[in-house]
Amino acid sequence: MLNKDSAYVRSVRGQVSTEDLGFTHCHEHIWIEKGRSFEINSVLCIDSMKCSEAELSGFKKVGGGTIVDAQPVGCGRNAVKLKELSERSGVNIIASTGFHKLIYYPRSHWIYEMSQSELTDLFANELVKGMHLLSDIELSYGHCDATAGIIKTAFDDKFDSEYYKKLFGAAVNAAKECKAPVMVHIDNGTDPLKLARWFETEGMELTKLIFCHMDRAVPDLNVHEVIARCGIFLEYDTVARYKYHDDGHEVKLIMEMIERGFADNILMGLDTTRLRLSAYGGAPGLTFLKQNFVPYLTGQGASESDIDKIFFQNPKRALKEN
Numbered sequence: 671m672l673n674k675d676s677a678y679v680r681s682v683r684g685q686v687s688t689e690d691l692g693f694t695h696c697h698e699h700i701w702i703e704k705g706r707s708f709e710i711n712s713v714l715c716i717d718s719m720k721c722s723e724a725e726l727s728g729f730k731k732v733g734g735g736t737i738v739d740a741q742p743v744g745c746g747r748n749a750v751k752l753k754e755l756s757e758r759s760g761v762n763i764i765a766s767t768g769f770h771k772l773i774y775y776p777r778s779h780w781i782y783e784m785s786q787s788e789l790t791d792l793f794a795n796e797l798v799k800g801m802h803l804l805s806d807i808e809l810s811y812g813h814c815d816a817t818a819g820i821i822k823t824a825f826d827d828k829f830d831s832e833y834y835k836k837l838f839g840a841a842v843n844a845a846k847e848c849k850a851p852v853m854v855h856i857d858n859g860t861d862p863l864k865l866a867r868w869f870e871t872e873g874m875e876l877t878k879l880i881f882c883h884m885d886r887a888v889p890d891l892n893v894h895e896v897i898a899r900c901g902i903f904l905e906y907d908t909v910a911r912y913k914y915h916d917d918g919h920e921v922k923l924i925m926e927m928i929e930r931g932f933a934d935n936i937l938m939g940l941d942t943t944r945l946r947l948s949a950y951g952g953a954p955g956l957t958f959l960k961q962n963f964v965p966y967l968t969g970q971g972a973s974e975s976d977i978d979k980i981f982f983q984n985p986k987r988a989l990k991e992n
């Protein structure tokens with residue numbers, strides 16, 4: 671039940687009290703239409719209702735409560751499907767407005783042409799009124815009643831280009847207007863400290879920021895520490911992703927951050943692709959964190975309170991809209 675004093679998130683099925691989020695994955699992909707992303711990498715297509723529903727139902731069955739879907743507007747997202755998947759499975763889905771890395775858009779895409787204020791309005795409308803329906807090459811101004819709940823952004827080595835400056839500016843403006851959280855894809859080898867400073871200069875509330883993929887993008891934990899000290903959330907998702915590192919390394923990294931006193935800043939997800947969803951024949955599947963990784967982490971010294979923070983308490987603070 672929503673209480674006017676309680677914090678809430680904007681899910682695809684409307685406002686949800688943060689008390690009802692449950693076990694939360696803060697960065698996933700459960701639906702991606704075939705498009706530019708698929709042309710770049712064929713695992714970036716997740717488009718079977720039957721399989722995506724089965725994956726979410728499996729997550730629900732093991733006690734999963736909420737996922738953040740990190741596919742933004744105009745980049746293969748389908749708001750109607752996300753809402754249907756949430757209704758059918760009972761899993762809360764927090765969808766993304768915002769933008770991805772520019773390589774995921776053809777040069778003719780509207781994202782290049784829109785002004786910063788038009789983009790601000792687009793992002794804000796998606797958070798407050800509802801998400802656009804068919805939203806890739808041609809931006810439809812019709813929208814459905816499912817709202818986005820987070821602004822996705824992407825930081826890579828082209829950050830200084832006019833397009834990224836415009837897009838990040840729009841994301842900050844919409845975040846301030848709607849009190850919405852902002853998640854940032856951090857690319858390997860980039861400097862997230864530079865980005866944190868930029869956000870600070872722009873007057874963005876740093877506790878409303880989530881820096882994603884920090885575990886695979888930034889090897890130096892001193893950098894994680896500086897980011898966390900600013901109040902920014904660190905999202906880790908390089909579990910069962912052996913081209914980067916094994917799970918032993920992941921556990922060590924998390925334990926080190928906990929020991930340094932930053933259990934309150936850690937969020938987790940699996941950053942799923944088609945290849946990582948078991949209903950599509952992939953592995954490890956959405957149940958892996960809860961069923962396999964959490965016991966492993968506990969066995970290596972994480973306390974019950976640490977687990978509660980990472981999967982229950984921190985997501986409430988990171989994802990709330992007010």
Ligand SMILES: [Zn+2]
Binds near residue numbers: 698740941942
């Ligand atoms: Zn992702």
